[in-house]
Amino acid sequence: xxxxxxxxxxxxxxxxxxxxxxxxxxxxxxxxxxxxxxxxxxxxxxxxxxxxxxxxxxxxxxxxxxxxxxxxxxxxxxxxxxxxxxxxxxxxxxxxxxxxxxxxxxxxxxxxxxxxxxxxxxxxxxxxxxxxxxxxxxxxxxxxxxxxxxxxxxxxxxxxxxxxxxxxxxxxxxxxxxxxxxxxxxxxxxxxxxxxxxxxxxxxxxxxxxxxxxxxxxxxxxxxxxxxxxxxxxxxxxxxxxxxxxxxxxxxxxxxxxxxxxxxxxxxxxxxxxxxxxxxxxxxxxxxxxxxxxxxxxxxxxxxxxxxxxxxxxxxxxxxxxxxxxxxxxxxxxxxxxxxxxxxxxxxxxxxxxxxxxxxxxxxxxxxxxxxxxxxxxxxxxxxxxxxxxx
Amino acid sequence: xxxxxxxxxxxxxxxxxxxxxxxxxxxxxxxxxxxxxxxxxxxxxxxxxxxxxxxxxxxxxxxxxxxxxxxxxxxxxxxxxxxxxxxxxxxxxxxxxxxxxxxxxxxxxxxxxxxxxxxxxxxxxxxxxxxxxxxxxxxxxxxxxxxxxxxxxxxxxxxxxxxxxxxxxxxxxxxxxxxxxxxxxxxxxxxxxxxxxxxxxxxxxxxxxxxxxxxxxxxxxxxxxxxxxxxxxxxxxxxxxxxxxxxxxxxxxxxxxxxxxxxxxxxxxxxxxxxxxxxxxxxxxxxxxxxxxxxxxxxxxxxxxxxxxxxxxxxxxxxxxxxxxxxxxxxxxxxxxxxxxxxxxxxxxxxxxxxxxxxxxxxxxxxxxxxxxxxxxxxxxxxxxxxxxxx
Numbered sequence: 001x002x003x004x005x006x007x008x009x010x011x012x013x014x015x016x017x018x019x020x021x022x023x024x025x026x027x028x029x030x031x032x033x034x035x036x037x038x039x040x041x042x043x044x045x046x047x048x049x050x051x052x053x054x055x056x057x058x059x060x061x062x063x064x065x066x067x068x069x070x071x072x073x074x075x076x077x078x079x080x081x082x083x084x085x086x087x088x089x090x091x092x093x094x095x096x097x098x099x100x101x102x103x104x105x106x107x108x109x110x111x112x113x114x115x116x117x118x119x120x121x122x123x124x125x126x127x128x129x130x131x132x133x134x135x136x137x138x139x140x141x142x143x144x145x146x147x148x149x150x151x152x153x154x155x156x157x158x159x160x161x162x163x164x165x166x167x168x169x170x171x172x173x174x175x176x177x178x179x180x181x182x183x184x185x186x187x188x189x190x191x192x193x194x195x196x197x198x199x200x201x202x203x204x205x206x207x208x209x210x211x212x213x214x215x216x217x218x219x220x221x222x223x224x225x226x227x228x229x230x231x232x233x234x235x236x237x238x239x240x241x242x243x244x245x246x247x248x249x250x251x252x253x254x255x256x257x258x259x260x261x262x263x264x265x266x267x268x269x270x271x272x273x274x275x276x277x278x279x280x281x282x283x284x285x286x287x288x289x290x291x292x293x294x295x296x297x298x299x300x301x302x303x304x305x306x307x308x309x310x311x312x313x314x315x316x317x318x319x320x321x322x323x324x325x326x327x328x329x330x331x332x333x334x335x336x337x338x339x340x341x342x343x344x345x346x347x348x349x350x351x352x353x354x355x356x357x358x359x360x361x362x363x364x365x366x367x368x369x370x371x372x373x374x375x376x377x378x379x380x381x382x383x384x385x386x387x388x389x390x391x
Numbered sequence: 392x393x394x395x396x397x398x399x400x401x402x403x404x405x406x407x408x409x410x411x412x413x414x415x416x417x418x419x420x421x422x423x424x425x426x427x428x429x430x431x432x433x434x435x436x437x438x439x440x441x442x443x444x445x446x447x448x449x450x451x452x453x454x455x456x457x458x459x460x461x462x463x464x465x466x467x468x469x470x471x472x473x474x475x476x477x478x479x480x481x482x483x484x485x486x487x488x489x490x491x492x493x494x495x496x497x498x499x500x501x502x503x504x505x506x507x508x509x510x511x512x513x514x515x516x517x518x519x520x521x522x523x524x525x526x527x528x529x530x531x532x533x534x535x536x537x538x539x540x541x542x543x544x545x546x547x548x549x550x551x552x553x554x555x556x557x558x559x560x561x562x563x564x565x566x567x568x569x570x571x572x573x574x575x576x577x578x579x580x581x582x583x584x585x586x587x588x589x590x591x592x593x594x595x596x597x598x599x600x601x602x603x604x605x606x607x608x609x610x611x612x613x614x615x616x617x618x619x620x621x622x623x624x625x626x627x628x629x630x631x632x633x634x635x636x637x638x639x640x641x642x643x644x645x646x647x648x649x650x651x652x653x654x655x656x657x658x659x660x661x662x663x664x665x666x667x668x669x670x671x672x673x674x675x676x677x678x679x680x681x682x683x684x685x686x687x688x689x690x691x692x693x694x695x696x697x698x699x700x701x702x703x704x705x706x707x708x709x710x711x712x713x714x715x716x717x718x719x720x721x722x723x724x725x726x727x728x729x730x731x732x733x734x735x736x737x738x739x740x741x742x743x744x745x746x747x748x749x750x751x752x753x754x755x756x757x758x759x760x761x762x763x764x765x766x767x768x769x770x771x772x773x774x775x776x777x778x779x780x781x782x
Contacts, residue, residue: 010771012448020452022485046454048769049488052443057403061411061558063437093592093622094413096646096669097440097488167452201484231484232649255487258623262653278487377770378439 001033001116003073006066006105007389008054010047011372013335020140020167020200022304023333027051029104030366030389031112033075039112040364042308044277045100051376053092053101055386062093067386070105075116078124081109085283099255099280106281107312107360114359120315121359125286127319132351133326134162136196138304140331141168145177145184152188155330161350162194164327166226171202171213179216186220196249198226205229207236214244224249224271232259237267249273251288252302255280260288264295273327275302276316277309285316292323299323304331306339311360314344318354326352338369366391392424392507394464397457397496398780399445401438402763404726411531411558411591413695414724418442420495421757421780422503424466430503431755433699435668436491442767444483444492446777453484458777461496466507469515472500476674490646490671497672498703498751505750511706512750516677518710523742524717525553527587529695531722532559536568536575543579546721552741553585555718557617562593562604570607577611587640589617596620598627605635615640615662623650628658640664642679643693646671651679655686664718666693667707668700676707683714690714695722697730702751705735709745717743729760757782 012025027047032038043050054066069088074080085106092098114121122130137160142148148165155163165185170178182197189195197217203210210228217225224247229236231253241248249271254260255278263269272292276285292299299320301313310328317323328346329336337343341363346352355361370391377387403416418438423429434441445457460479465471476497483489505512513521528551533539539556546554556576561569573588580586588608594601601619608616615638620627622644632639640662645651646669654660663683667676683690690711692704701719708714719737720727728734732754737743746752761782768778 016449016451018449018452018455022451025448025450044485046444046447046450046486048447048771049440049443049486052440053437056437056439057416058407058409059416059437060407060413061409064409089621090592093644094435094669095437095440095488096491097486100487201481230480232647234649234653253484256623258625258653259650262625262649266657278485375770375772377773379766379768379770380439381766382768 001035001075003031003070003075004034005032006070008051009366009391010051010374010376010388011335011369012374013333013372021331023329023331023336026306026335026339027104028308029108031105031108033112035116037112037115039108039115039359040308041104041107041111041281041312042277042305043100043104044275044305044309048376049097050101050104051386051388052378053095053097055378057380063095064091066092066101066105075109075113078113081106081113082283084109100278103277103279103281106283107276110282111359118358120354120356120361121282122315122318122354125315130318130354131321132353133314134324135160135326135328135346135350135352136162136164136194137330138164138166138327141165141170141181143169145180148181149184149188152185156189156193158330159346159348159350160193163189164196164198166198167200170199175212175216178213182217182220182222194223195221196223196226199228201227201230203228205233205236207240210240211243214246218245222246226250226273234262234267237263237269241268241270247271249300257284257287261291264291264297270297271300272297273300273302276313277305282312282316289317289320300325301327303327304329306336307344307362308339308360308364310344311354311362314354328352335369335372338371339364341365392426392466394422394461394466395425396423397461399442400757400782401442401765401767401779402726402760403765404724404763412722414720414722414727417697417726417730418495419699420499422496422499424503426507428503428506430499430506430750431699432495432498432502432672432703433668433696434491434495435666435696435700439767440488441492441495442777442779443769444486444488446769448771453482454486455482457483457492457496466500466504469504472497472504473674475500491669494668494670494672497674498667501673502750509749511745511747511752512673513706513709513745516706521709521745522712523744524705525715526551526717526719526737526741526743527553527555527585528721529555529557529718532556532561532572534560536571539572540575540579543576547580547584549721550737550739550741551584554580555587555589557589558591561590566603566607569604573608573611573613585614586612587614587617590619592618592621594619596624596627598631601631602634605637609636613637617641617664625653625658628654628660632659632661638662640691643669648675648678652682655682655688661688662691663688664691664693667704668696673703673707680708680711691716692718694718695720697727698735698753699730699751699755701735702745702753705745719743726760726763729762730755732756
């Protein structure tokens with residue numbers, strides 16, 4: 001197949017709130033080939049900044065617009081997608097935003113190829129079968145411990161057997177408050193539901209405080225403590241990981257495979273949480289899945305976008321039996337609900353499987369999501385150099 | 392002082408060529424305070440992508456536009472600039488392009504503060520005095536070995552006592568051709584002029600080939616071999632650095648302080664080449680200057696933009712006596728020449744000093760650079776959300 005068009009879309013809720021909820025907007029890429037097939041992908045990025053990477057004027061031979069890099073490429077095999085990825089990394093070598101921007105295109109190419117070859121992506125990636133994942137509902141902490149307890153009770157009613165709370169006021173008041181947030185989360189969940197804590201990088205480079213919190217949280221049965229430190233605080237992660245009574249999780253801030261490898265080798269994290277929508281798509285994510293296994297860490301997805309990205313992430317570790325957790329965004333964003341006709345559901349036992357259709361296995365409904373579409377038009381010297389497509 | 396306005400500028404040559412010459416465009420930020428002072432900074436970035444980071448709609452609490460992050464901030468001391476930097480890193484935590492985009496603002500804040508306190512930036516950074524640097528002219532390889540020899544002769548006539556050749560056909564033909572490029576560079580320079588080779592990442596993750604080339608180049612007296620590998624090929628750099636007969640240089644691809652630390656600790660590079668216009672400005676660059684010294688490596692600037700960025704970089708290691716090399720772009724871009732009224736010149740002995748004026752110490756001439764100004768207007772749903780300023 002030859003790529004014939006690359007269409008870009010920007011969706012957002014009418015009112016975006018200043019909270020750590022990534023499900024409020026979305027950057028989607030549609031790739032169409034000369035066979036009439038189309039593939040979809042999604043980035044976890046500022047949609048405008050990602051869009052700009054596709055239409056930016058050339059700065060020099062290492063900053064070339066992604067539209068130009070992708071246009072006319074041939075895609076008949078997984079190796080073609082890897083070749084295009086390598087090509088993009090060279091031609092946009094000096095574009096720091098490349099992994100965030102390119103992610104949606106890479107996923108769209110895998111979706112397209114899967115449809116072309118009539119295979120789910122996970123098979124193209126070399127897995128014989130998929131293993132259902134245990135979903136943990138991902139929620140923000142309430143503004144108070146009491147509110148957190150109420151949210152926890154709702155999450156249990158929604159059928160989750162595992163729940164993660166993150167961000168919100170964690171790390172912003174004092175130790176007693178932090179511990180009370182976790183205590184009330186546990187109270188709301190009851191004893192049988194797994195509880196993860198996502199601190200939201202509050203202690204930055206201070207692993208002493210992070211360790212103190214880990215000790216304070218331990219009595220409440222916490223599966224992991226996520227992102228207590230800044231994404232690049234690798235040495236501090238190394239000290240924390242070896243001393244913490246709770247396993248340590250991190251990785252969503254990895255924009256490169258090397259950053260993930262660094263976090264495994266020198267940060268010693270027990271759970272590696274990669275977002276395909278940030279690291280550059282399915283292609284580089286596969287390297288991190290293998291690296292996690294090599295380092296004895298458990299791979300987990302980070303996903304706070306629509307089911308386009310959730311499906312993409314599931315394919316990357318579908319066949320890894322020991323990587324059994326799945327982050328499942330519990331925000332209930334109407335944008336997420338509108339994006340696909342075939343949402344990926346949590347079953348009555350709290351598990352999630354991929355649909356077995358070709359490509360991503362989901363049916364994107366841009367027309368329905370169109371309710372949330374926003375139109376970008378970038379003009380240079382009064383001439384339009386790029387616009388979003390109509391959904 | 393309070394920040395009153397942040398103005399953004401995009402300059403480009405009328406015809407941008409598809410070669411590895413970063414001096415063909417520029418993203419400039421001007422910050423004005425309520426005292427009537429102004430500061431300037433420059434990024435090494437796609438200007439459009441950097442611009443988009445300043446005016447992007449908020450995605451959530453970790454993707455907030457840089458205009459909003461900077462507006463109304465108070466700047467009275469170096470610690471204020473560091474505080475604003477930390478604030479930006481949290482509020483734009485999930486924006487991969489942040490370091491490239493923010494760099495120009497950070498530099499502008501230091502320029503502004505230096506003018507406010509009537510001090511050159513290097514004094515605000517804690518240096519008592521500056522040490523003149525030995526300039527090496529930075530050129531692209533010619534398309535052939537013969538052309539490279541001719542360029543080398545020109546560089547010597549231009550007064551450089553050290554010359555670096557980079558990119559072009561290096562690594563794209565075969566071993567014999569690569570070695571002949573270096574042989575002819577040396578022939579054109581004569582025996583007394585220092586020669587650096589910037590391979591331009593051709594061997595990616597293949598340190599065996601890179602080592603073979605280092606051995607092939609050694610007879611021609613090469614001061615360092617730069618970027619033979621991909622920026623994130625840290626393990627391969629580690630193997631190469633310990634075996635190479637020529638010192639190894641890398642680092643321009645570091646978008647985070649941790650990436651630089653990783654390259655020093657595990658890549659073992661002998662020269663660390665940081666670009667303040669990519670890593671986020673002067674503030675994070677200072678960490679890398681200290682890290683290089685701690686690891687026994689020599690800090691060198693990477694600069695292929697105007698003298699705004701050249702001056703900013705010089706301040707970061709002005710007082711480091713043992714870091715004595717300075718990259719000085721030899722491309723002769725008319726845009727670079729137009730940008731400042733007080734270009735930083737190479738003296739007759741081949742050395743460069745910073746002017747002793749306050750702030751950056753240079754006089755930016757936006758009106759003259761205005762010949763190359765391009766106008767960006769980003770519209771969302773037909774409404775303009777950001778435009779470049781008139782120079």
